[in-house]
Every structure is written in C-alpha cells, then in structure tokens.
Amino acid sequence: NEKWVLVQWINLKVSLSSCLCVSQELIFCGCTNGIVRIFQAHNLHYLANLPKPHYLGVDVAQGLEPSFLFCRKAEAVYPDTVALTFDPTHQWLSCVYKDHSIYIWDVKDINKVGKMWSELFHSSYVWNVEVYPELEDQRACLPSGSFLTCSSDNTIRFWNMDSNPDSPWQRNIFSNTLLKVVYVENDIQHLQDMSHFPDRGSENGAPMDMKAGVRVMQVSPDGQHLASGDRSGNLRIHELHFMDELVKMEAHDAEVLCLEYSKPETGLTLLASASRDRLIHVLNVEKSYNLEQTLDDHSSSITAIKFAGNRDIQMISCGADKSIYFRSAQQGSDGLHFVRTHHVAEKTTLYDMDVDITQKYVAVACQDRNVRVYNTMNGKQKKCYKGSQGDEGSLLKVHVDPSGTFLATSCSDKSISVIDFYSGECVAKMFGHSDIVTGIKFTYDCRHLITVSGDSCVFIWHLGPEITNCMKRHLLEIDHQEQGQQNTKDGKWSSHPRQEACTSSKICSLSPGEQTEDELEEECEPEELLKTPSKESLDPGWETDPSKGVLI
Structure with missing residues (x-):
C-alpha cells in the first residue's frame, strides 16, 4: 500500500x-x-x-x-x-x-x-522449399546438401547444414547455415515482421503491400537456373553461379502457384508455370524461356503441375476445380504442343501432387485427407489411402522420397505424416509447426525431411535409420534394374515380381518400379490408353464429405 x-x-x-x-x-x-x-x-x-x-x-x-x-x-x-x-x-x-x-x-x-x-531467418510466411540437385562438383553452383526457401519477406534463402571445416565453400560471419540471400525487390519494407504492428505500415509511412512475397520456386535439373514466381504473377529466372537475374516477365494476372522443369531424360528443357488465373504457360528454356504454349483447361486455380515420362514427355496438372488433366507432348511444324489425353474428375479439391521415381505413378493430396495414386499413362486410379491420421482438416502437400518408397504429407491440422507409398501404412507422424505446413521435401541423402510453414520457421527432421536404410536399398535396386535394362538386348523382362525386395524391413512394401501382373496386363492393352476412366472404374470406397474452408 x-x-x-x-x-x-x-x-x-x-x-x-x-x-x-x-x-x-x-x-x-x-x-x-x-x-x-x-x-x-x-x-x-x-x-x-x-x-x-x-x-x-x-x-x-x-x-x-x-x-x-x-x-x-x-x-x-x-x-x-x-x-x-x-x-x-x-x-x-x-x-x-x-x-x-x-x-x-x-x-x-x-x-x-x-x-x-x-x-x-525468414521474417514472414515461408511458402516453399526446394532441395538443390546432387551434381558433380565442377558443375554445382551450391555445396552438396543445400536447400532453398522462399517467403513473403521477398527473399529466397540458400541454406546448408554441413559443418565440415574442410569444405571449399567459405562461410560468412552472419550465419553458419545461411549461404546467400536473394532479394527480389529493392525495398526493405517486408524484411521486418509487421504482424504485431499492423498500424505502423512500412518504414516510410506508406501502406504495406499485402500481396508481396515469393510464392513458389524451382531449381533446374542441371542446377544452373532458379525459377521463382511471386504473388503478383511475375516470373523470374536467376542464374545460380553469380545470382544474376536473367529473365523477369509478367507471366500471370494472379499469383504464381506452381513451377516445374521437365526432366532431362525426356530430351526437352521446358518450364511450366501455373497460377491462380487458371492458365498454364509452357516455356522453352533453350530459347531464352520463350513461350511455347498456353493451356486453359482448368476452370479454377491450378494447385500443382508435374512432368512425367522418360522418353515420351507428359504433363499432369490438378486444381481447385477437382480435375486432373493428363497431357502428352506432340512435335508439330509450329513447335511443341501438349495434347490432352485423359481427364479425371474427382469429388474433392486437389491441393498437390508428386510423381514417383519410376515416372509411372502420380500421388495426389486431396481435401478429404486421402492420397490417391494414379497411373501416369492411362489416368486410372491405382490406390487410395489415408494421408493423415486425424479426422479434421485437408491434405495440403505431398512429396515422394527420392527412392519412391515413402511419401510425406502435410495436413491443415499442422501435422506431418510419412507413409509407405505402396501399402499406405503410416510409419511416422510429427507435430511442431504453429501454422500450416506449406512445403515439404526429402533430402537426396535419404536422412532428413525439411518442412516450411506459415509460422516463418524451417524444420529439419531426422528420419529413423529403418526408413533411411529402406530408401537406400530401393535406390540400389533401381540402379540394378537400370543397368540390367541397358544390358538386355532383346528388351524382354520377366513378369514375375521379385519377392526378395526388402524382406528384412517390416516397413518396406513393394519395390519401386516393381509391377504386379494386373498392372503389366494393363500396360499391354494399348486401347486402354485412350480411355478416360469412368466413375465406375474408380474405387468407390474413398468417397467422404470434403471439409470446408481451406485457403489455397
């Protein structure tokens, strides 16, 4: 008192x-x-x-x-x-x-x-994460194990967790893990977190631009270029040796939601960009990213786009219109064009997808918390299993590991799951982020899982030795299969599945690339490739009431 x-x-x-x-x-x-x-x-x-x-x-x-x-x-x-x-x-x-x-x-x-x-660290929403490809030292622009993140703070950041003092890459005085920061704009108003000071605006008193930020990015397979799309629809290409901006174009009328480079096995170097404006642009990398084709099949925001195929290139896209489009490339007199071959209409919104290492299957993350796996050649649904163990929310992201053994999913309930790709069994579930997980990637060494979130954090998860060993075993099997295929002159393969694959691990199921007799019979029926699957041909057991209110 x-x-x-x-x-x-x-x-x-x-x-x-x-x-x-x-x-x-x-x-x-x-x-x-x-x-x-x-x-x-x-x-x-x-x-x-x-x-x-x-x-x-x-x-x-x-x-x-x-x-x-x-x-x-x-x-x-x-x-x-x-x-x-x-x-x-x-x-x-x-x-x-x-x-x-x-x-x-x-x-x-x-x-x-x-x-x-x-x-x-990032000061705002982190939208995407990409792992730098494993390349020979003389070709690599970044050290092995590096990964990139992009954010609403208008930066792209390059990270590497290797603490080897003998590394030829010199570390800076600011961080032991941050290699480089690319600022996509000259202004600094988004570099400070304004979420707790909404009335202060920018440093000079001007109103804050709420649509700023890098929404998505993709590293070219040769590791030389970085493509990024922002929330205003701009597409940028950076050269990764000196971080010079090579290209900047107003590609879309709304934010860019997905970017994808074609695989080198296809013999083509293409970049596809898709947006909330419902358009897909196909750009020719070798011709200074000139426009090859624009596709307008979708009637709503396009949430994911992927290239597939080893010899015949395919493009697969899905969107908020609940549709999946399968397209094949055709070379015409006026250039390359993608022609639609299959259209799958689902009863739930499709938020993300990824293609496995064999290029035969595409896994799709759905609003009803299921993962649906489709054959990339004929568009038929092969499997459907739960992508989240909870009873609420929607699947937002899916990523298949480098060996095609497991896939990781993120749900709007902020959970992360690691699932056996072939059996659908959940082998791990994690929580930690305080906001939804917006990006998820396995590292190429099969040891870590990287997640990014709206909480501005980047998490690096250490995978259990059983999971890592199984992934590495499957990668060795794939290498042996490819070597055997090169040495086989008559091109004939036995149709019997190999039963010895991963018998020592309980969490491993069918080997990647290994086919059942039913799948082999389907691929031997060419007339089936031209058909779009009907509702009756799909598994009826997955139908549930889709949840509401997820913002793409």
Whole structure:
C-alpha cells in the first residue's frame, strides 16, 4: 500500500523502446533501428551501446571477415530490437530482432563486446522449399546438401547444414547455415515482421503491400537456373553461379502457384508455370524461356503441375476445380504442343501432387485427407489411402522420397505424416509447426525431411535409420534394374515380381518400379490408353464429405 514515487528516469533518445532486461549490475534497453543501450542498474548511468546487427538488405555472402559486421553503410536501416535475455553465468546477452534474426553478444567487457553466434531467418510466411540437385562438383553452383526457401519477406534463402571445416565453400560471419540471400525487390519494407504492428505500415509511412512475397520456386535439373514466381504473377529466372537475374516477365494476372522443369531424360528443357488465373504457360528454356504454349483447361486455380515420362514427355496438372488433366507432348511444324489425353474428375479439391521415381505413378493430396495414386499413362486410379491420421482438416502437400518408397504429407491440422507409398501404412507422424505446413521435401541423402510453414520457421527432421536404410536399398535396386535394362538386348523382362525386395524391413512394401501382373496386363492393352476412366472404374470406397474452408 505504499505510495510509489518516481525516483529517477532517463531519456533513451529513440523513437521507440520495446524490451528491457535487468541483471544485478546492468540494464539493457532494446530500441528501434538495432539499438541496445546499456546502463548501470543502481543509478541508471549510461555505459555503452551494443554493436548494431546487420543492416536490412545485407548481402550475407560478402560478409567473410569479422570487420564487415562493424562497417556502417550510409542511410542504412537496421532491424528493431524486440526481445532480450541475459545469461549471467557466461555474461552473454541474447537479442532477437524484428527481422527474426538472433544474435548472442559477449558482454563481459562492455567496451569490447564480441559476437558469439548469430542466425538470420525468414521474417514472414515461408511458402516453399526446394532441395538443390546432387551434381558433380565442377558443375554445382551450391555445396552438396543445400536447400532453398522462399517467403513473403521477398527473399529466397540458400541454406546448408554441413559443418565440415574442410569444405571449399567459405562461410560468412552472419550465419553458419545461411549461404546467400536473394532479394527480389529493392525495398526493405517486408524484411521486418509487421504482424504485431499492423498500424505502423512500412518504414516510410506508406501502406504495406499485402500481396508481396515469393510464392513458389524451382531449381533446374542441371542446377544452373532458379525459377521463382511471386504473388503478383511475375516470373523470374536467376542464374545460380553469380545470382544474376536473367529473365523477369509478367507471366500471370494472379499469383504464381506452381513451377516445374521437365526432366532431362525426356530430351526437352521446358518450364511450366501455373497460377491462380487458371492458365498454364509452357516455356522453352533453350530459347531464352520463350513461350511455347498456353493451356486453359482448368476452370479454377491450378494447385500443382508435374512432368512425367522418360522418353515420351507428359504433363499432369490438378486444381481447385477437382480435375486432373493428363497431357502428352506432340512435335508439330509450329513447335511443341501438349495434347490432352485423359481427364479425371474427382469429388474433392486437389491441393498437390508428386510423381514417383519410376515416372509411372502420380500421388495426389486431396481435401478429404486421402492420397490417391494414379497411373501416369492411362489416368486410372491405382490406390487410395489415408494421408493423415486425424479426422479434421485437408491434405495440403505431398512429396515422394527420392527412392519412391515413402511419401510425406502435410495436413491443415499442422501435422506431418510419412507413409509407405505402396501399402499406405503410416510409419511416422510429427507435430511442431504453429501454422500450416506449406512445403515439404526429402533430402537426396535419404536422412532428413525439411518442412516450411506459415509460422516463418524451417524444420529439419531426422528420419529413423529403418526408413533411411529402406530408401537406400530401393535406390540400389533401381540402379540394378537400370543397368540390367541397358544390358538386355532383346528388351524382354520377366513378369514375375521379385519377392526378395526388402524382406528384412517390416516397413518396406513393394519395390519401386516393381509391377504386379494386373498392372503389366494393363500396360499391354494399348486401347486402354485412350480411355478416360469412368466413375465406375474408380474405387468407390474413398468417397467422404470434403471439409470446408481451406485457403489455397
């Protein structure tokens, strides 16, 4: 009940201070523009300022020397300090900044503050993740095991978790895992998280552009080009050696939802882009990304597009109109054209799809939480199984591992599942993200699963040894099959399935590429390839009431 009296106060001389941390001897005040002021706790005597972090828009790849951090750029804007915590044991101060970067400063001697650790993360919704292909060292633009993420903060970030000190790739002073940041626009208004300050707008007082951000991206199979599409419909092509922007075109009238390069086995180098404007553009990579064809089959947003086939190239697309279109490429006098061969109409919205390594099957993530597997040649449904163990939500993403053994799915209930591709058995289920999972990818070494989410986080999951070993065994079997196929002159194959595949692992089912007698008979009937499957030919057991309210 005592009357509180103001004994002492001090002017921080900043426009805003948002956090405070107090120890027995020191007071730390976090302020705007990267400022952290240090005062004595007993008398509020000013002692020093912490060094500022990186400026917004910094090229982290150029920060190879420690002195780069303390070089000041004229008219630079620094991220606001939003959280502080002090470790009295080590005398370390941890700072969280508004662009979602984290620094740990050693403040044993406040006149000689040193940086112990730092990381620069996405500051907004992360939309997509892509794993850089495994290439020979002289052809690779990025180290082995690298992956890329894109976000509504208008950046594409290149990551690598390899901590090998003998790596020829030199690390920067800002992060042990972040290799490079590509800023697709010159403005910095989206680099700071404004979700908790909606009324402040951008730094210069202009209204925030809510449609900003990189929505989707795709790395070319040769690892030389990066295609990205933003939420305004623009398509960009970056060259990955020097990160130069080669092409920028206003490809669509709405946000680009999917991009796909054709496989090198097809002998063609194409890029397909699809959008919320219901159009698919097919671009010729070898002709400086000139337009080859525009397809308008879909009547709603196109959610996924994939190329399939080893010799005869196919294009498969699905959308919010509940349709899957199968197309084959034909070379005409006026260029390459894709012609529709099959149209499958489902009773549920289709959100994503992926093709397995054999190019024979495409797995589709559906709104009713089922995964439907179709034959890429004839469009027939081969399997249907649950893609999520929960009873609510919709499947949003699906990805088949590099061996074609398992697939990973994400559901709108924020769960992630790893499922046996052939049996449909769920072998793992994970939670962790606080928002929906927007992207999911297996790494090529079969050891990790990478997920990205609307919570601005990137998670790297370590797969169990049983899953990894099974995937690697299947990859070896595929290599042996390909070698045997090259050595077989008459081209005849035994129709008997190999029973010895993965008998030592309970979670492994039918080997990838291995066919049942029924499937072989279907592929021997050419007249079936021209038919569109009817409702009666589909498995009736999957029909459920689709859930509502999922936003693409």
